[in-house]
Amino acid sequence: MTRCKHQTLQLAPSPFAEHAGYTQPALEDRRGATASKSEAQKATAKTNDSSSTFPAPLVLPFDDLNYDPDYETQDFTQWHQYKSRNRVTASKQTIYIARVPEITANVDYMHDWTMPTLNSDDNDLAMRAQSSPIEDFIDYVSAFYHGMYVTELPLQLKWTSWHANRKPHLQRSTPKYVALQHGEETTRVRTRVPPDGVFQAQLNLNDILDGAMRILPDDAHAICLLIDHDMWEEDDDFCCGRAYGGSRVSVVQTARYNPALDAQQGIDREHMWPLSHCKDFIVKICLTEDLAPRKPTQRQIRDSRSGPMRRAVDAASTWACAAGYRENEDALWFSRLARTVSHEIAHCFAFDHCVYYACNSQGTAGMKEDVRQPPYLCPVCEAKVSHAIAVEAFNGGELKRKMWVKNRCVQLQRFCETLRREGKGTAMWSGLEAWLGERLSQM
Secondary structure, three states: OOOOOOOOOOOOOOOHHHHOOOOOOOHHHHHHOOOOHHHHHHHHHHHHOOOOOOOOOOOOOOOOHHOOOOOOOOOOOHHHHHOOOOOOEEOOEEEEEEEEOOOHHHHHHHHHHHHHOHHHHOOOOOOOOOOOOOHHHHHHHHHHOOOOOOOOOOOOOEEOOOOOOOOOHHHHOOEEEEEEEEEEOEEEEEEEEEOOOOOOOOEEEEHHHHHHHHHOOOEEEEEEEEEOOOOEEEOOOOOOOEEEHHOOEEEEEOOOHOOHHHHOOOHHHHHHHOHHEEEEHHHHHOOOOOOOOOOHHHHHHOOOOOOHHHHHHHHHHHHHHHHHHOOOOOHHHHHHHHHHHHHHHOOOOOOOOOOOOOOOOOOOHHHHHOOOOOOOOOOHHHOOOOOHHHHOOOOOOOHHHHHHHHHHHHHHHHHHHHHOOOOOOOOHHHHHHHHHHHHHHEE
């Protein structure tokens, strides 16, 4: 099979975006969105937001912006003035990551709920729950939110029976409820059989978040719970992660990110981020919507030759070819989870979904879109988090904020390097490492 060369990059919205009704905000608006109104003119002159570094959202069929192309923007000023925004303070600078709950003996059947129902052709990967080392999550979030103190929640959560008198051997069908035990207390969590039948049962994420609010430590700026089970919320078949930003709590499930489900979910491993910005890949998808291919423009060809995205694509392509598109499955699993964990924690910083660029804070409507989105923050979202940490938390000015941005890139690059040395690399981490290296060289 001839592998894609990813020669020309799609750095503007796809041809389908126009069909869907999405238009990327104008360059002047994007630059102005990175600063308060009083600083907008300076930002226009100083922001480096070239498409070769920060591409536009792709907007493909069934993507989030396909369903809601007019989703409102959240610029820096709107974010800064948001009344319910939780500021990072001296007494609330900690981000807690909670280890996946233990399954107690009286709900032993919940082990089976973590195992997906696979097509017969997909049984090459053991069906099992995935619990990446919590230390990897802590290291990544520490780099992503550079300057914040990130640590493990000092409380082991447990799954137990909501009906204390029910004996395990009498459990023949999915119970209506299970209990999330936290210390001496429990929170009732609804269960159901998922509509698509991919798992035997799933848990209600709103109930889990209610439990998270009850255990939020006093010094926490945010908490993220890792759950090995499929989850849902009202009106959705499933949901991979959710945050109650104003309450500073978030939850991310591991189950749907199982690489064994890729074929069932239609994931093209050859075109996960950053390779999702391959123009030939975009043309192929647009053909399914009867959109005729467009020849690359001179600008597309020029912008595809160099820059951070070119470096990212080349590095990821080299990695993927070396791995034969059969990457370390545990590493691939973790990379997907890490991106979503950082996304959900961003909501605890009062981030809304980003529509300015392809960005870690974009909304997502499904797994295929999820793996196409980048692990970096765009200039608008980076301006928000740099202000929250470098300016508000550490009383810095513009110079300190700029140094924070650079140091954050360095820390993320070191994290990618560490994973590579430890044999936990993936095409995504390789692409991010190269993207960061090129961006740092331009600073």
